[in-house]
Amino acid sequence: MRQSTSAVLLPLLQRHAQSVPRRHFNVIQRGNDREVESLFALLGFGKESEVERVCRTRDELRQGYLREAMKLKDPQHNAKDVAKLADLRRAYTLLSDDPFRARYVSHHCVSPDATLHVHVDGGQTAANFNPEHQSFEFVDHALSFSSSSLLSSSAQRSFGDFTGPFQSATGVYSSPADAHPYQPRESSTPQNGNGINFMLRISFDESILGCTKAAVYEKDVTCSQCGGDGRQVLNRPRKCPQCRGRGSTHLPSATYHIERSCGYCGGKGVAPPPKCGKCGGAGVIKRHTVSVPIDVRPGTTTMTVRRFRGKGHDGVRGGNAGDLIVTVLVQEHRLFHRDGVDLHMVLPIPLSVALLGGVVSVPTLHGAQTLRIPPCVRNGQRLTMEGQGVCLDGEMDAIEKNNVEACEGSAQPQKQQRRRGNLYVHLLVVIPRREELTGAQRCALESFAAEGEGGINKEEGEKGEQETPASLKQRFRHWMTSL
Template sequence: MRDYYEILGVDRGCDEAALKSAFRKLAMEHHPDRNGGCEEAAGRFKELNEAYSVLSDPQKRATYDRFGHAGVNGMGGGGAQFHDAHDIFNEVFGDIFGDMFGMRGRQNRGPARGQDLRYDLEITLEQAYAGAEVEITAPTTLTCEPCDGSGAKPGTSPTTCTTCGGAGRVRATQGFFSIERACPRCGGSGRMVLDPCEHCRGLGMVRKERTLSVRIPAGVDDGARIRLAGEGDAGDRGGPRGDLYIFISVRPHELFERDGLDLLCTVPVPMATAALGGMVEAPCLMGGENCDGNCKIEVKVPEGAQTGQTVRLKGRGMPSLRSRERGDLVVELFIETPTRLTARQKELLTEFAGICGEQQHPKSAKFLGKAKRFWDEVTGAA
C-alpha cells in the first residue's frame, strides 16, 4: 500500500493548509466526473480520499506517522470506513462551490429581512438651507394583515413540505458526490401553503403606497443620503423590515450657486456706483440686522470697483450639518454699461471721456503700452 504522503505529494512535516491545497488540486484533477467515469481516475480519487481522511485528522495522522498503515487500521484508515465523500467535499471545496451547489446553510430558511428601498427626492436650495419637513409617497411591501404574513387563508396554517420534510433542503447524487440544494417545491422554506390567502395570493405580503414624513436637516448638500430604519419592504415570514434610503438632490437656483458652505451670487452694479462707490442690494437666504424681511442685504461697493471683483459677507452662507459653522455669501460684482442713452447723457459722457487720463484708466494705459510694444515688434518699428 502506497504511503499517504506520497499519494498526496506532500512532505511529512507539511502543515494543514499545504495538505488541503495538495488534496484540492489532485482531487479536482482525478475527479471521476471530470474523467468520463474512468475507473482508473475513480480508483485514484478513492486513494486520495483515503489518504486525506487520515492525514487531515491530527490523531490519525500522529498514529500513522508512528505505526504506518497498521496503526490506522480500525481507526477509519487502511481500507476501513472513511469520512463520507460529501463531508470531505464540503470541507475542502465548500469555500469555492458551497454557494453554487447550495451546501451552505443546510437548515431551512427562517424569517428573512425585507429589502432596502431607495427614493430620490429633489428639494430647493431654500429647503436645504433652513431644513424642512417633506412628505413623500413611496411604494413599499407590507405584511398582509388578513393572514398576518403567513400566506395561508385566514383560519388555516401552512403545512410541512412533503418533499423535504420541513428541512428546506434536498439531496441529489451527482456522480461521486451527494449535493444538497434548496427544496424546489417550497423554495427552502420547509413549508407549503395549500389554501392561499385571497388578499395576498399566498405571498404573505402586499404592495401599497405609503405617505411618510421626512425631516430634511439644515445644511444638507446634493447627493446626501437619509436612512429611515424599518421603512423598507416587509420581511418574509415575519422577518424584520428593510430600510428606506432617501437620496437628496438640490434643484439648481436661479440666483445662487453653492460651493461647499459658501453661496455665490453675481450682482449687477451701475457704472456710476462702481466709479464713485456706494451701496447695492443683493439677495440672501438669512435674516440679521443688515438683512430685511425680504431676504435682501446691503452690499458696499468700493470706489473704482471692476467686473469680477468680489465682496465676501461672513456668515451669510449655508449652515454646516455637523457644527455651528456657516459659510459666506460671496457677491461677484458685474459693472453694467448704460444703454439707450439720451442726447444729454451722451454729451456728458463725451465730455467726461475727454477729461479722463491714465490715472482714471490705469489698466487701459498699461494694456496699450504692451500692445504698442507688440505692434512695434511685428512691424519692425524702432
C-alpha cells in the first residue's frame, strides 16, 4: 500500500516543486502569540521530510495517533490531556484523507486564521488559506470529527478544484463558492410567484348562454408555519459561525490586510435560522390543489384568454402571487357553426317541400322555431332567421377585441348597445331513393318529365344568396358527417 501511494504521489510532488516556488505560511495565531503546531508534529512525524509525510499510509498515521495517545497520563479528567487527545483525534482524522494530506504538505500551512477567504477587486477570490482549518468546524458545534466521509467532502468543498500550479501556489480559487467555507447567504428580497396557464373546455351551448365553471389546478401556496420566509422563527438568534458575530471577515498577511462584509450573514453577525421543517426552506408548499370559479360570459368564443390576478403561484418572502391565465376552448356543435355573432346550419328538406313549399321546424339556441319554405327552392339556397344568432353585450364585445382592461378597469363603464346575430339556414334537398317512391309518385314524376322543364329563371334577389353543394361541403365538412 505504501509503495503504490509513493509511486503515484512522488512524481506529482516533484513536478509541483520544480514548477512552483515554495510558499511558507508560518503565521502566528492572533491573540495567543504562539506558533500553532502542525498536524504531523502532533502525530510524531514532525521531523520527517515532505516526501515521507505524503507517503504515510492510514495505518501508520493510526499507529502514530495511538503512540502519542498512550503518552497521556489522564485523558479523562485532566483538562490538558483531554485537549491534547482531541487535537490528536482531529489531526488523525484530517490526515487520513489522501487528497487533503497532499495539499496540506504542499502548502506548509499551520495557522487556522489563514483560512479566512475574502473577495478582492477584479472578481477573484484570494486567501492566505490553511487546509488545517476546514469548513466543517464552522457548520455546527455539535458536529463530530469522527466521520471521515464528511471530512472528505468538506475538504473538497473548502479547497475547490486545484487543477493548475498557479492555483496551488497562490490559493486563488476558480469560483467564490469554492473559496468560502459557507455558501453566500440566500437573498432576502421578495420573490414574486410564477403564473399558471389553464385550459378550460366548455360546450357550445355554455359558450353561447354563459355559465360558471371551476378551474381545479395545483399551485404553490405560502407555508403557514414560516409565513413564506423559509426559515424557522427563533427566540434567540445564533451567532454567525463564519465571522464569529463580527459581521466581517479579513485576510491576515504580512503585506496587506483586507476586510469585507461576511458573505454568510450579510454583515449582520447573526446566522440565518434553520430551514423551515414544513416547507424545507422553500417558503411554499408544492402541488397544493385549489379550485377557482370561472365566470364564462355569454358569447365567449374559442381561444378567449382571461387573466385572474393573484391566482397563480404564491410569492416567497412577501412577494406577490402570480396570475392565472385561462384559455377557453369551445367544443364544436353538431348542428351549428359560429361565425362571429351569426350562426349557420344545414337543414335537410324533402323534395316535395322544395317544390311546393311549406312550414318546417328549425332547431335554434332557444328551442325549436318554425320556418316557412317558399316554393321551388334550390339546393344550397340560404334562408335567414333574424335575431336567432348570438347575443353579445358591450362588455363581451370588448373581450372579443382583446380589451379586457377597458371593460374591467374602467371606473365609469359606458352603456353599450347589444348585438344580436342571425341564424342562416342552408337548405339541402333530399332526393328519395328508388325503393321509397310509390307508383303514384313515379307516374307524377314521369308526367312532369314528359311535359318538359323550362329554363331555370333566376330571380335577381336570389343571386348571391345561393351556395353550391361543393362550397357547403367545404365550409361545414367538420360536422356535416353527423347529418
